[in-house]
Amino acid sequence: MVKSISFRVIWALKLKGVEFDSVYEDLSNKSPLLLQYNPVHKKVPVLLHNGKPICESLVILEYVDETWKQFPLLPQDPHERAKARFWAKFGDDKVLQTMRMDVLSKQGKETREAIVSTIENLKYLEEELKGKKFFGGETIGLVDIALGWLAYHFNAVEEIIGVKLIEQQKFPLLVAWMQEFSISQQSKRVGLQRQTL
Numbered sequence: 456m457v458k459s460i461s462f463r464v465i466w467a468l469k470l471k472g473v474e475f476d477s478v479y480e481d482l483s484n485k486s487p488l489l490l491q492y493n494p495v496h497k498k499v500p501v502l503l504h505n506g507k508p509i510c511e512s513l514v515i516l517e518y519v520d521e522t523w524k525q526f527p528l529l530p531q532d533p534h535e536r537a538k539a540r541f542w543a544k545f546g547d548d549k550v551l552q553t554m555r556m557d558v559l560s561k562q563g564k565e566t567r568e569a570i571v572s573t574i575e576n577l578k579y580l581e582e583e584l585k586g587k588k589f590f591g592g593e594t595i596g597l598v599d600i601a602l603g604w605l606a607y608h609f610n611a612v613e614e615i616i617g618v619k620l621i622e623q624q625k626f627p628l629l630v631a632w633m634q635e636f637s638i639s640q641q642s643k644r645v646g647l648q649r650q651t652l
C-alpha cells in the first residue's frame with residue numbers, strides 16, 4: 456500500500472509541534488514489536504503514546520487531535536466534523552482503492568474501468584474544494600492529511616499506467632491543492648520525497 460499512509464501521522468504530529476521518535480519497519484520482515492502492538496492488522500502506522508499503542512492511521516489522527524489541542528485538525532461544529540470524517544473515509548475507501556489498488560492491480564478492460572472510477576472519484580474531491588484553499592478551509596485539516604498521499608503519488612501512478620489522471624484543465628482546484636499541500640509540508644520540513652511504489 457502507499458507508504459505515505461504512515462506519513463499522515465508524521466504530518467499531524469509536526470503540524471502540532473509534537474516531538475516524536477520514528478521507528479521504521481521492514482514490512483517484508485515484520486518485527487515482534489509491530490506484531491505486539493498491532494496484532495490484528497499487523498500494519499504500520501502504529502502510534503505508541505504513554506506505552507499504549509494506537510492503530511489505523513485515521514484513528515491515530517483523531518487521537519492526535521484530541522490529545523494535542525493546538526492546530527486543530529477537525530472543525531468544532533459537529534456537522535463539519537462529520538463531513539471531514541466522511542471525506543477522509545471516502546479518500547481511503549474510494550480514491551485510494553480505485554487509483555492505487557484497482558488501477559495498478561487490474562488488467563485490460565478492468566484497468567480502464569478503474570481509471571474511469573478514479574476520475575469519477577476525483578471529481579467529487581474537486582467539487583469539495585470549491586471556494587477553499589484546503590479541504591480544511593484556510594488551513595490544513597484532517598482531510599488534507601488523509602489525502603496527502605495523492606500529492607506525492609499521483610504522477611507515479613500516471614507514469615506506470617501511461618494515462619494522465621489529474622489534468623490541470625479538468626481538476627484545477629485539485630492541482631492547486633496538491634501544490635499548496637506539498638509546499639506547506641516542505642516549509643515545515645515534513646515533506647515526503649517521491650517514492651517508488
Ligand SMILES: N[C@@H](CCC(=O)N[C@@H](CS)C(=O)NCC(=O)O)C(=O)O
Pocket residue numbers: 456457458459460461482497498499500510511512513
Ligand atoms: N488502513 C490502514 C492501512 C495501513 C497500511 O496499509 N499499511 C501498510 C503500509 S503503508 C502496511 O503496513 N502494509 C503491510 C501489510 O499489508 O502487510 C491505515 O490507515 O493505517
